[in-house]
Amino acid sequence: MDRSDTRTAVVITGTGMVTPAGRGCQPLWTHWRDGSTALGEYRDPLVRTSRIRWFGHVPAEVAESAQETVPHRLRKFGTKTTFNAVLAAQDAIEQAGPGWTDIPEERRGLYVAQDDAVEPSADIFAAAFERRVRTDGLLFAQTVERLVRGRGLSPFGIIRALNNNALALISITHRFRGDCAALIQDTGGTIAALALAVRALRDGTCDTALVVGTGSYNHPAKLAAAYHARRLAPGTDGLAPLLSFDDRRTGTVLGEAAAAVVLERAADASRRGARARCEVLATTLRPTTGAAAAPRADAARVARSLAAAGRTVADLDAVLADGRGCVSADAREAAMLGELLAGTSVPVSTVRPVVGTLGAAAPLVDLVLGAEVMERQLLPPVPFLDAPLPAVRGFLSRAPVRAPLRTLLSLHGAFDGFGGAVLTRQPPHTANAPDVVPRPAAHHRKEQI
Numbered sequence: 001m002d003r004s005d006t007r008t009a010v011v012i013t014g015t016g017m018v019t020p021a022g023r024g025c026q027p028l029w030t031h032w033r034d035g036s037t038a039l040g041e042y043r044d045p046l047v048r049t050s051r052i053r054w055f056g057h058v059p060a061e062v063a064e065s066a067q068e069t070v071p072h073r074l075r076k077f078g079t080k081t082t083f084n085a086v087l088a089a090q091d092a093i094e095q096a097g098p099g100w101t102d103i104p105e106e107r108r109g110l111y112v113a114q115d116d117a118v119e120p121s122a123d124i125f126a127a128a129f130e131r132r133v134r135t136d137g138l139l140f141a142q143t144v145e146r147l148v149r150g151r152g153l154s155p156f157g158i159i160r161a162l163n164n165n166a167l168a169l170i171s172i173t174h175r176f177r178g179d180c181a182a183l184i185q186d187t188g189g190t191i192a193a194l195a196l197a198v199r200a201l202r203d204g205t206c207d208t209a210l211v212v213g214t215g216s217y218n219h220p221a222k223l224a225a226a227y228h229a230r231r232l233a234p235g236t237d238g239l240a241p242l243l244s245f246d247d248r249r250t251g252t253v254l255g256e257a258a259a260a261v262v263l264e265r266a267a268d269a270s271r272r273g274a275r276a277r278c279e280v281l282a283t284t285l286r287p288t289t290g291a292a293a294a295p296r297a298d299a300a301r302v303a304r305s306l307a308a309a310g311r312t313v314a315d316l317d318a319v320l321a322d323g324r325g326c327v328s329a330d331a332r333e334a335a336m337l338g339e340l341l342a343g344t345s346v347p348v349s350t351v352r353p354v355v356g357t358l359g360a361a362a363p364l365v366d367l368v369l370g371a372e373v374m375e376r377q378l379l380p381p382v383p384f385l386d387a388p389l390p391a392v393r394g395f396l397s398r399a400p401v402r403a404p405l406r407t408l409l410s411l412h413g414a415f416d417g418f419g420g421a422v423l424t425r426q427p428p429h430t431a432n433a434p435d436v437v438p439r440p441a442a443h444h445r446k447e448q449i
Helices: 025-034 060-069 072-077 080-095 098-102 122-130 140-149 157-161 165-174 186-203 220-228 266-271 295-308 327-340 359-376
Strands: 010-019 108-114 180-183 208-216 256-265 278-285 318-320 407-414 417-425
Touching (some): 010 266, 080 108, 080 208, 080 256, 165 180, 180 186, 186 256, 278 359, 295 407
Parallel strands (some): 108 208, 318 407
Antiparallel strands (some): 010 278, 278 417
């Protein structure tokens, strides 16, 4: 729980995202509202598998735009994951308004969370294997010679594998020289980054803060581990790729994404005429030590965090759940929701059937969608839901909810249980407004660094 001075309101003034649905919030919102999915067949030019059927790939044209966002001479140091992060950051800064660039670079905080390293991956060895030694087999000594001395191994692999790779490229590209932090470990790292940013703004460490979450499960080792742990949906004919909180669920679908939000003190945003999308009230993380708690203990933890923010469960207007589709994970989360929401009629929905399990980007994707829900006063239903789990049958949204939606809780999980939560509310002055369409990615000249 963020225990810094809660009297200083912190709001989000800019958002950006790159997901399997496309660039920005609108494509994802449309999929969610219409009950369709952005998940598709797994594809990778360097990986062949018959065991991974579905994946949430960022569209090729968006990935290309993301690379173009990065100055040319920096591209050799980055990965597709970090390029996505740079593009999401650019769009969030654009949406924050023209006055944002007047904030001194030394007063811009940057807090980035990325998934566990995606390097070394298959592509790091591609050059060597494309020029493979033509013998009766790949002899170890010859292979090492070709990898190390023959430039078959990417010389920038170590830099790309660093856990602050995304932070470095964003800070150089978008001019951040203030307080910063780089975190890992999927959703927990992103919620921690958000909490650090809120605290830095309340403490006066910075005048604006950019929080970014980025990652990809498109790594042979990650995919293999998830497959052998029986976490992936096998792709049953006639069913949607991912089913959340449904008795028919068979597993999750992994994906890739990046999301970014610009935070400011509410008073500062108001002075420069920025539009506040939502206010961040509280963040909660599960303890870093010990085994996963029982659902009742997780529910009690969330309730205590609400109380610390001056709220109760009765104050909630909607919940965005994780619902990653795994048999055990969804059962545990459903039990926790049943405990937390007992005696209320708070509607629950999730966007996982649209984009899959996204790792570090997920909390910010849901944060942006939550702001959209409150702005439009509309909560889309759970896509493809037909046989809801009994523990949450009375809460799951199976039809659009049109009602005053001003306070929203988003829950985030891990494969072994509860991961964390974020509480937000709609700023009092917010009015319905059309989506901001991001401008095309900047094309940097080669001499720019």
